[in-house]
Amino acid sequence: MSTEPIGRELVLGLAILAACLAFALASPFFATPANALIIGRNAIELLLIGLGLTFVLAGGGIDVAVGMVMGLAAIAAAHGLLMGLPAGLALTLAVLAGTLLGCLTGMVVAIGRVPAIVATIGLYGVYRTAIFVWLGGQWLSGLPSGLTDLLSGTLLGLPVALLVVVLAYALAHVLLRRTPFGIHLLAVGHDEDKARLMGVNVVGTRLVAFALGGGLAGLAGAFHVATYRNVEMTIGSNTALDAIAAVILGGTSILGGRASLLGTMLGIILLRVLQNGLVLVGVPSLWQTVVTGLLLLGVLSLEGHLLGLGDRLRNFWRQPA
Amino acid sequence: MKLTSLPKARILVLFVLWLALLGLLAMFAPAFFQPAVLRSILQFSTVLALVSLGQALVVLGGGAGIDLAVGAMVSLVAILSMLAVRAGLPGFLLPPAAILLGGLLGLGNGLLVTRLGLLPLIATLGTLFLYGGLALALTGGGPVPGVPAWLFPFGRGTLGLVPWHFLAFVLPVFVLVALILSQTAWGRWVRAMGFRENAARLAGIPVSRVRLLLYVTSGLLAGMAALVTLAWFGSARPNIGQNLELESLAAVLVGGVSILGGAGGVFGVLAAVLFIVSLKTAMQFSNIATTWQVGAIGLLLILVLLIDRRTVRWNA
């Protein structure tokens, strides 16, 4: 039930290698430490949001409002900085705001029993209006550098952001595979009614998954402020669909019950490598969405075929001589 | 019993909301009730109504059916058919070409779902990126002008107060689909497979073929919507279908179709489309900042679903 689809991760890993090789041959500027750092930095928000979405999807939910949650959390952090709060507090504020909004989403879904896709489409509109109203037409730009110093620096010679992402994924792995919550979440995603019969608190488990997703989106909001020192009205408008595409690409089932954290990570890295590499070899940025779509459709339909082929081969060998 | 009461409750809510909106407008903004406003509401309803009908059919057919690519199909059809005209396609072939292209794009979605076995959300998320991206990339983002002038009356003209495209497209297709759904075996198949897919398969319903056809229909309707935008604006725009995927889903759900499939009717969807466009127009008319519109529609969606959950529980 909770086995990870190792095949997908292998496919993604190979795809990343192949893409890197191709770009390295095509552009002398691709395979440099500086560019690797740039790709990593551009992936941070999506890595955190994708991680949260992996939990939400594992429990059989979906969240198309997650980009707006990141936006609201970023505004909270930005206002914190402008009021002169220390960076640590601004960071806490962002995570707290994200968690609260995630709870709200979770309540509509888990308690109100509105299907997640419907509830989050509705909340997308509501949160978006909240962003408009809160910003009131003024961009927050050239923000104080407190969060930048905290999150864009290095610790023990390693980028803080890298440490945060690795730590978050490690904790998430423990949470998903080694705790009752993780087992319950996958059970709820797999079959809600059976899980309930087994005594799982379905409502609570769902709620926590959405809260977790919100909290990680909040953390992503803090990183957004740290990296760009700027919050504008359109913040997060494309984030949710990109993240959902990457998580699905990574092998997490959209029906719930199956999750791959490593897959999510690799899916997002592949997306960012392609986006970066295409600009470096001179492809107009307008083609990037086309590539994302082809990648998503290609990997998922190819996999279906390969798996089918594998089954057929296996059956062939199993046939008695 | 329980399943049929769900959409009915939602339609009741929609009806009450209509009355409330009209009542408020009558009291506080009587100038709203002028022929030109009605004309304008119908004018802006056509595109949303057409893609919402396709969306409704796909959702009705169940199997986690959803078509996130409706807006992207409208954009890409508009661009492709105008590129074809520029490449020498005779102008009089533009209307059938646009509708046909829409059908082809819908066929793409349908094949991904039925032949390759991709979940509809994944397949149409992929084509949302693919179709939408192509529309932008093929044109570099600019509009493609040059729609034959004889099409303009169709996009901008009216018979009395009713825009031609509303008369020629929206009314006939809604009536036709309603008839098919209620009077033919196909219609019963769609509901049956949306309601309980395995039982439908066992009963011998060609589920895959029906589903394929539903996605093709959604594409054909998107093609018609694209044709309307061409005749209306006089040029193809690569982002003309922006946001239609979410708006059409909102209309379908507010209109009483169950996201799980099987339950709901198309006239509820038309009522919901007209309500959403009227609400936007009314807020605009009352000088409420447009930024509140997205929130109001989002809230409407959540409230309607929360309310009918409650009524259903009372009934059960």
Place this chain on the structure above:
Amino acid sequence: MSWKKIRIAGVLCGAALLAAAGSAMAAEKPKVAFVPQIVGIPYFNAMEAGGKKAAADLGVDFVYSGPVDTNPVDQLQIVETLLNQGVQAVAVSVLDASSLAPVVEEAKARGAKLFTSDSDAPDSGRALYVAQATDEDLGHTIIDELASRVGGEGTIGIVSGEATATNLNTWISFMQEEAKAKYPKLKLLEPQFAGGTAERAAQIATDLMTANPDLKGIIAVASTTCPGVAQAIETAGKVGKVIGTGYCSPNTAKPYLKNGAMGFTVLWDPSALGYLTVWAGKQLVDGVTLTALNKVPGLSQPVSYDARTGVLLLGKPAVFTADNVDQFNF
């Protein structure tokens, strides 16, 4: 329970409608509206502020309303509703040159004046166009200023916003024209489009710097891309090596002009443009014929009008640098 919710929502809506209706009934003043390309960005907010000031000075009722996405259908719907409300003059910053065509006839039938401001639709039959500066001036100024700072040679990147925005694409084409005509050693890269987010603008700007180590400058064409481009230059540690510039308001660009990530920016005073827009609307409603040079109360410079093209010109674009940016507040 559910009815209560509806009733509460109803009362809230009612209150809002009442307020709106009240303000509409009180006024017999001429109504002038401005429809921006998108609401909620500082640039158009500044135009709104200027329009409000003009409305107070001139005794006009001013309505400001625009779409939340850069979507021509939503913009058209707003224009139509304004006409139905009986607004006598509607100014539009058009998203796309042909998007105005469907309502021009309707406006004429109603006796309302439809005109453009900030972004034009020349062949639509609009009454006139209130221009911040000519498109040529805008495109040429930024290239001339940039060329003088990089010694007339080098590679320059262009980051724009929505690929569908007519006005931005026109400016880019004038930049390319000027570079080709005057600075053969200045190489303009193909424009890249970031959509509406600063995040994408920053990513694209970063990738441009990586792909072109000899890059001398990056032009942020849409005001939405300004902070992203500037931040990317700062983060990449290329301050002083790459000159950031663009059509950026002094308030947005100030921190970046001060730290050197941006060398200069080109813009006009959007609040003056908003003021002029409402003034022009009033003249149209009153049926005043504009002359070649018009004295506008509230604006320091007289405003020129070209009767042949129907362009009312605010003036030359202004160049903002670290030295003069503190004198402006918009």
